Amino acid sequence: MVAAREAGLLRVAVISDIHANLHALEAVLEAIDSDPPEQLWCLGDLVGYGPRPNEVTALMQERADLCLLGNHDLGVLGRLDLDEFAPDAAVSAEWTRTVLLDEARAFLEGLSPEAKTDGVELYHASPRDPVWEYVLTEEAARDALDLTEAPLVLVGHSHVALAIALAEGALGGGLAPDGSEADLSAGRWLLNPGSVGQPRDADPRGAWLELDLDARRARFRRVAYAVERTQAEIRERGLPDALAERLSHGV
Numbered sequence: 001m002v003a004a005r006e007a008g009l010l011r012v013a014v015i016s017d018i019h020a021n022l023h024a025l026e027a028v029l030e031a032i033d034s035d036p037p038e039q040l041w042c043l044g045d046l047v048g049y050g051p052r053p054n055e056v057t058a059l060m061q062e063r064a065d066l067c068l069l070g071n072h073d074l075g076v077l078g079r080l081d082l083d084e085f086a087p088d089a090a091v092s093a094e095w096t097r098t099v100l101l102d103e104a105r106a107f108l109e110g111l112s113p114e115a116k117t118d119g120v121e122l123y124h125a126s127p128r129d130p131v132w133e134y135v136l137t138e139e140a141a142r143d144a145l146d147l148t149e150a151p152l153v154l155v156g157h158s159h160v161a162l163a164i165a166l167a168e169g170a171l172g173g174g175l176a177p178d179g180s181e182a183d184l185s186a187g188r189w190l191l192n193p194g195s196v197g198q199p200r201d202a203d204p205r206g207a208w209l210e211l212d213l214d215a216r217r218a219r220f221r222r223v224a225y226a227v228e229r230t231q232a233e234i235r236e237r238g239l240p241d242a243l244a245e246r247l248s249h250g251v
C-alpha cells in the first residue's frame with residue numbers, strides 16, 4: 001500500500017459481494033480493465049449463494065490489491081454458525097464447503113473483515129460490527145461515520161449502492177444508481193459500491209465503484225452480464241431456485 005501511495009495512488013475500483021457469480025465478476029472486471037485503475041479493492045463475500053466459489057476466489061487472489069472477508073466467507077470457513085443465516089444462504093454455504101478447494105480456503109482464511117489504507121476505512125458490514133450490521137438507515141449511517149475518523153468509509157454487505165455524506169452535522173445523500181457521482185472533497189462520506197453478484201437495489205446489473213482519491217470523486221457504475229448463465233449453473237448444482245430467480249430482478 002505504501003509503495004502504491006508513493007507511486008501516486010489516484011484511481012481505485014471498489015467491488016463487493018461477488019457471491020460466487022463468476023459471469024458477473026468477469027463482466028465487471030472487463031469494464032474496470034477498459035480504463036485500468038491503479039488498484040482493485042474488494043469488500044468481501046466472495047462466496048456463498050452462487051455456483052462458482054473457486055473461480056471467483058482465485059480471480060480475487062490474483063487481481064485484488066486489498067480484499068476483505070465477509071459473513072458468508074466466514075460461514076463457509078466454519079467460523080460463523082450457519083444457524084445465523086437465512087435457510088437458502090445456509091444451504092449454499094453447506095454446498096460451498098463441499099466443493100471449496102484448499103487454496104481457496106487458505107486465501108479466505110488469511111483475510112479480515114476490516115482494513116485501513118490511504119486515508120480510507122473499509123469494512124465488510126459496518127465499523128460497529130464489521131461482519132453483520134446492515135447500514136441501510138440514516139441512524140446506522142450516522143453511527144458508522146461517528147465511529148470512524150477517516151474522510152472516506154467504504155462498506156458492503158447490504159448489496160445496495162449508497163452514497164451518504166456528513167457535512168456540518170447534517171446527513172445527506174442516499175441510493176446511488178448507475179452513473180451517480182459524489183464530490184468527496186466536501187464533508188465525510190460513507191459509500192457502498194453495491195453488489196457484483198447479487199444486487200438488491202432493483203438493478204440486476206453487476207455494481208462497482210470508481211474512486212479518484214486525487215480528484216476526490218466517486219462514480220457508481222453498473223454493467224450487464226449473462227444472468228442466465230449463472231442461473232443455469234445454480235440450477236445444475238441443485239442450489240435453491242430462489243437464488244437463481246432473484247438475480248433476474250436485482251432483489
Ligand code: ZN
Pocket residue numbers: 017019045070072157158159
Ligand atoms: Zn453479501
